[in-house]
Amino acid sequence: MHLARRMQALQSNVFADMDRAKARAIASGQAIVDLSLGSSDLPASDWVLDEIARSLHDPQTHGYALFHSTQAFRESVARWYQDRYGLPVDPETEVLPLIGCQEGTAHLPLALLDPGDVALLQDPGYPSHAGGVHLAGGEVSLMPARVECGFLPVLDDIPPAIRDRARMMVLSYPHNPTTAMAPRSFFEEAVAFCRRHAIALVHDFPYAEVVFAGRAPSVFEADRNKDIAIEFYSFSKSYNMGGFRIAFAIGNRALILALRQVKSVIDFNQYRGIANGAIAALEGPQEGIRQTVAAFRARRDAFVAALHRHGWDVPLPPATMYVWAQLPDTWSGTSLGFCTQLVETTGVALAPGSGFGQAGEGYVRVALVRDIPTLEMAATRITDFARSQ
Structure with missing residues (x-):
């Protein structure tokens, strides 16, 4: 074979x-x-589990969940983001439900990379970021994140020959595995770099809330108009819902639409009962x-x-x-x-x-x-x- x-x-x-x-x-x-x-x-919190349990007995949640059936979830996400970061989000064009962040990071390269195009990834970094690039026929170029630099890549060290073929850059802070935080100034630098070189900036943000001092910045605090970035959020860490496999993307509407188009030929959305539980997580007591x-x-x-x-x-x-x-x-x-x-x-x-x-x-x-x-x-x-x- x-x-x-x-x-x-x-x-x-x-x-x-x-x-x-x-x-x-x-x-x-x-x-x-x-x-x-x-x-x-x-x-997971009791009120989240209670909402999922209630949904199990509602036959309207038992069918396929196409994009428009996720409207309540997307609107909840948009309200949560605006309350959390003070920036407006359009639930129709700038939010996409995901079956875990890993689905988003694995599928997005299919929308961004032609064979031979380059993805800039952190080293060390989360292993699945490279997997999606390989499946799309892209090439991985590693950006070393060294302890002496606070585990932040030095963008000026990216060779011009690599930079000119790059179509996406993946960052993730707070960082798995190093636990490092990135200041807003670094995101401003990364946004300026990616905007200058027409590179999509992908921020994997599952540890947004698991911070012990201060607050982790969103990439959209640097890319306020959502010109070049997309950000992935998970319920796995903040709400202890890893096995429920529910997440979402927020970002540039062209990137959201492209990921939605890839997703539409691979899967439907998460079971609506779990989406209802996720809404309860976002809107209930924190x-x-x-x-x-x-x-x-x-x-x-x-x-x-x-x-x-x-x-x-x-x-x-x-x-x-x-x-x-x-x-x-x-x-x-x-x-x-x-x-x-x-x-x-x-x-x-x-x-x-x-x-x-x-x-x-x-x-x-x-x-x-x-x-x-x-x-x-x-x-x-x-x-x-x-x-x-």
Whole structure:
């Protein structure tokens, strides 16, 4: 059987390697403490679940959800954004429902890239950003995001030959995996760069609310007229609705329309009952977000303090649900090797930095998705393992 050449770029996946390592650990009798995946263990709010439960018994929600049936959801999104950021949004032309942010970032390259066109992606960055580019026949050009630059890419370092073939740039702040924040001034620089070179600016924004001090800026605070940008929002992190697979895009109407056209030949929209739950999340009490952020702040503080007590100095993350930790100097192997041996030896599963790109080598990402006693126990096992090498 012949497989398309585009599949070749999708063969390497360190997370599949980690999945096999976890399976081996389970087979040997280890109890797994899985801190490798950013899937929140916190519950969705009761009023969200109540609205979804009510919708299940409404037969009007049981059919296909075409674009016009999402009007109430889109209007709710537009009101939420204006209340949150003070900028108007047209729910008819500037909002699109998504089945998770990953759907948007994977499908948008099909609308923007012809074979051979370039997408500018962060390194390290979220792995699915590259997958959509490969499926569209585009070329990935990595923008290194180094610690000495605050994990922000240096746009002036992009070679002119690459810049002139670029059709899209993908940013994501607060940043997964490094937890870095980007100031509004950086977005202003990125918007000016992309406007100057006719590049679509894509901002993946799932951690918009999971910030421990201050506020994460929206890209439209820099691109106020929505000239060149599109921004993706998720209910997975702010509202603990990861398994419900509901998200939305806001942005330039040409980009929204193009993504809508791609989406129309691939899928319909999310089940309307889940969309109704999402409306309840946006319009109901926001105490759930505050509780979620407080829980991850407390976990962050306890886990980082535990690592420090055991002699592993890592920075305090300003945002997200992760800790981005540089491996100790005593470890001479790869980040994947560290993580596979760690889970097989101790049962603690982390994400290897190399899974997020070349610049992630030498780091591990820890998802704070267990309670504080479990995280403190994991910190002890991780540091004991590191010292034993």
